[in-house]
Amino acid sequence: MSDYNPNQGYSAPPPSTGLAIGSLVVGIIALLLAIIPIIGMLSWILAPAGLIMGVLAVNKPVGKGLAIGGIVTSVLALLVCILWVVGMGAMFAAAGASSY
Numbered sequence: 001m002s003d004y005n006p007n008q009g010y011s012a013p014p015p016s017t018g019l020a021i022g023s024l025v026v027g028i029i030a031l032l033l034a035i036i037p038i039i040g041m042l043s044w045i046l047a048p049a050g051l052i053m054g055v056l057a058v059n060k061p062v063g064k065g066l067a068i069g070g071i072v073t074s075v076l077a078l079l080v081c082i083l084w085v086v087g088m089g090a091m092f093a094a095a096g097a098s099s100y
Helices: 018-035 039-058 064-098
Strands: none
Touching: 018 039, 018 064, 039 064
8 A cells, every 4th residue: 555645745834923923024114104293203103012022923833034024123223213313412412412
């Protein structure tokens, strides 16, 4: 007898987790919003949320690539937010020093 079984098909690849996809989507949105001056304040909420979702999704067996992408985009969004705060602080300090 042969080991061939016609009922045994090819197995589908494991599905990606929604948490990893959500992390990537939220990270991209946070990064895009962080570039816009006033609307970028939303990135202070979205970037940590994407980072947390990405860290949680990395520990799952599937969707690691998407989760790492979400972590990277969320960290970049946080860096852009921090650069905005530092830049605005420097601008206001320079404006205050030049008024004397």
